[in-house]
Amino acid sequence: MLRAPARGPRRxxxxxxxxIGGLAVAVGVQLVFDPFRTHIPLCVLNHLTGLECPGCGAIxxxxxxxxxxxxxxxxxxxxxxxxxxxxxxxxxxWSVRRARGLRTDLMPTKPVLLGLVVIAVLFAVLRNLPAFWFLAPISYVGG
Structure with a gap:
């Protein structure tokens, strides 16, 4: 009879x-790449409309x-x-709970998820209003 492999702390x-490996790669890229001197057009919304989305300026x-x-x-x-x-x-x-064999549900509740969406939409709207200029990202330097 075949058994499923045990789910120990390592697995x-x-x-x-x-x-952590992905984070290390991202940190390495960030350390050698200066987004203030080079423009990378990642945001389609910004490219097409000129509006700043909640993720603009994240890099x-x-x-x-x-x-x-x-x-x-x-x-x-x-x-x-x-x-x-x-x-x-x-x-x-989550990692500590998973290592201890406890329940590891990553999904937030519906009210928390709704709250996060409201915060992101509100942030996107405000950062595009002239009165909230300080929420818009700084432009890159270069040509």
Whole structure:
């Protein structure tokens, strides 16, 4: 009779190890690439309409965080800058629970998910209004 392999702590932490590997690659790219000097047109909405989506400026925000400049990161994308430590704490909690063999449900409840969508939409609307110029990302320098 064949048995399913045991789910020990090592196998339970495989998703965390993959995530850490991906994070290491992302950090490496951010350390050698300066998004303030080179423009990468990733946002189709911004390219077609000129409007800033909730993710616009995220690459520059992460680059600023890795350089230790929290204010510049907040200025480029406050939503991402605030979300990064919250997501990291959630993933750490998930990893610890998974390693201990406890329930590991990553999906937030419907009210929490709805709240996050409302926050993202509100952020997108506000950062495109002239009165909230400080929420729009800083443009890149270059030509």
């Amino acid at each position: 339970a932490l495989l998703p965390l190890a993959i995530g 520059r925000a992460v680059h600023s965080l890795l350089a230790g400049d929290m204010l510049l990161a907040l200025r480029n994308n406050a939503l991402i800058t605030i979300a990064i430590p919250l997501v990291a704490a959630g993933l750490l909690t």
